[in-house]
Amino acid sequence: MKFLRKKYSNEVLIALYEALLRPRLIEEKMLILLRQNKISKWFSGIGQEAISVGITQALDKDEYILPMHRNLGVFTGRELPFTRLFAQWQGTSMGYTKGRDRSFHFGTKEHHIVGMISHLGPQNGVADGIALGTQLRSEKKVTVVFNGDGGTSQGDFHEAINVAAVWSLPVIFVVENNGYGLSTPSSEQFKCKQFIDKAIGYGIKGFR
Numbered sequence: 001m002k003f004l005r006k007k008y009s010n011e012v013l014i015a016l017y018e019a020l021l022r023p024r025l026i027e028e029k030m031l032i033l034l035r036q037n038k039i040s041k042w043f044s045g046i047g048q049e050a051i052s053v054g055i056t057q058a059l060d061k062d063e064y065i066l067p068m069h070r071n072l073g074v075f076t077g078r079e080l081p082f083t084r085l086f087a088q089w090q091g092t093s094m095g096y097t098k099g100r101d102r103s104f105h106f107g108t109k110e111h112h113i114v115g116m117i118s119h120l121g122p123q124n125g126v127a128d129g130i131a132l133g134t135q136l137r138s139e140k141k142v143t144v145v146f147n148g149d150g151g152t153s154q155g156d157f158h159e160a161i162n163v164a165a166v167w168s169l170p171v172i173f174v175v176e177n178n179g180y181g182l183s184t185p186s187s188e189q190f191k192c193k194q195f196i197d198k199a200i201g202y203g204i205k206g207f208r
């Protein structure tokens with residue numbers, strides 16, 4: 001097999017590989033615990049982890065990330081202590097939401113992660129707000145907000161990108177297209193060929 005190593009050293013490549021492997025191993029364990037009825041829910045990001053991991057590794061540690069329910073690589077990338085992470089998923093008082101939730105609806109200012117808003121689209125507007133703050137303080141920081149392909153069908157997604165474009169806010173809107181909005185196939189969710197085509201309409205850059 002031929003790998004495209006680019007300019008990266010062995011150390012960097014191994015560190016990236018380990019960063020990729022960590023969420024995968026946790027997820028495999030969580031899926032077993034789910035089948036054993038030891039945890040009550042889990043949204044798998046298996047196969048998508050390079051997106052969370054790559055983005056988190058590329059950012060500075062104090063740049064805000066607004067992840068979704070399949071972005072475990074953001075949490076492991078920011079090195080949240082495992083004891084608290086697992087307590088969160090088990091819904092115990094040591095978790096980030098102190099037992100009020102057992103999922104990914106949590107954040108930690110210490111690690112510059114804003115907890116996902118369950119209604120999906122509205123978190124794009126929060127990203128705009130964070131980015132506006134950095135812009136007003138003349139900080140050279142970027143804010144990254146994750147979306148699933150299904151979540152992009154919400155009006156908030158459109159409004160937030162439009163505002164970010166008009167105000168030139170330093171936000172990266174990530175769309176992870178895994179072919180389904182939970183269980184609704186893409187064909188029932190959107191008609192565009194690819195999401196970056198929408199960027200043209202907003203007047204922003206789009207990369208695939």
Ligand SMILES: Cc1ncc(C[n+]2csc(CCOP(=O)(O)OP(=O)(O)O)c2C)c(N)n1
Nearest residue numbers: 070118119120147148149150151180181182
């Ligand atoms: C307004 C609203 N409707 C429904 C839900 C339930 N829900 C949570 S995740 C999700 C799927 C979203 O699909 P997508 O954005 O493609 O993400 P995926 O889970 O497929 O990665 C749904 C419908 C919700 N959280 N909020």
